[in-house]
Amino acid sequence: MRALALIATLIVTTTSAQAAEIHALITTAMKAAIDELVPKFERETGNTVGVSYGPSGGIARRFLGGEPADAIVMDSGAPDVSTPEALKRALLAAKSIAHTAPAGGGITAAHIMKLFERLGIAAEVTPKVKLAAGGPNGRVSALVSSGEAEIGLQQVSELMSNPDVDVIGMLPAELQQITTYSAGVTASAKEPEAAKTLIKALTAPAAAPVFKAKGLDLQ
DSSP states (O other): OOOOOOOEEEEOOOOOOOSOEEEEEEEGGGHHHHHHHHHHHHHHHOOEEEEEEEOHHHHHHHHHTTOOOSEEEEEOOOOOOSSHHHHHHHHHHOSOEEEEOGGGTOSSHHHHHHHHHHHTOHHHHGGGEEEEOOSTTSOHHHHHHTTSOSEEOOOHHHHHTOTTSOOOOOOOGGGOOOEEEEEEEOTTOSSHHHHHHHHHHHTSGGGHHHHHHTTOOOO
16 A cells, blocks of 8 residues: 555634534544544534545535535655655556546645656556545545555545554655644534534644544644
8 A cells, every 4th residue: 555645634613512412514534533423522512423535626626515514624664765766666567556536536646646757657557556546435445444445545534544554654755745634613503512523623733643543733
């Protein structure tokens, strides 16, 4: 498994709330951490949280298209990939490369395609690209673990959520993309105070170790 590692940072401030049912739209990149943090939040507050995952671009389109939400969290022996030249060699040698489909709204696709251009290998590698649809059932890592792709380029947090793949490291710093995720309560929220409480719990210092273990950085 060859990994494009993108660091996700969750930034927000919030207040407390009463028990309620919360509907949240959250980027798939945070699924592993959210799946661990939400049950604890539900036990401690009595609130229930219904989470729907998807790529950041897809979440934005769904919300703007009318899907209701109280809270949203979205984008605001391995080979050597430690240098641009080493990464270039690894990509050229691979028989297949997976990344998210641009049409699915994933935020990494444009960066990866520009990376191919920057390395001067777009013509060689584009024909062997396998596109992942995005969402929990359309992850880049699933294409790798199923054998459909040799190399997967995706956010490290999403790759780490799949126990059947190994993350070997980050892209070289000069080719890296750092993604900052933001959380907020929607203007149309039916349970705004409860949504604020959820976000407060997700951004509390106690949540930092969980995010770090999943390849995310809470600041």
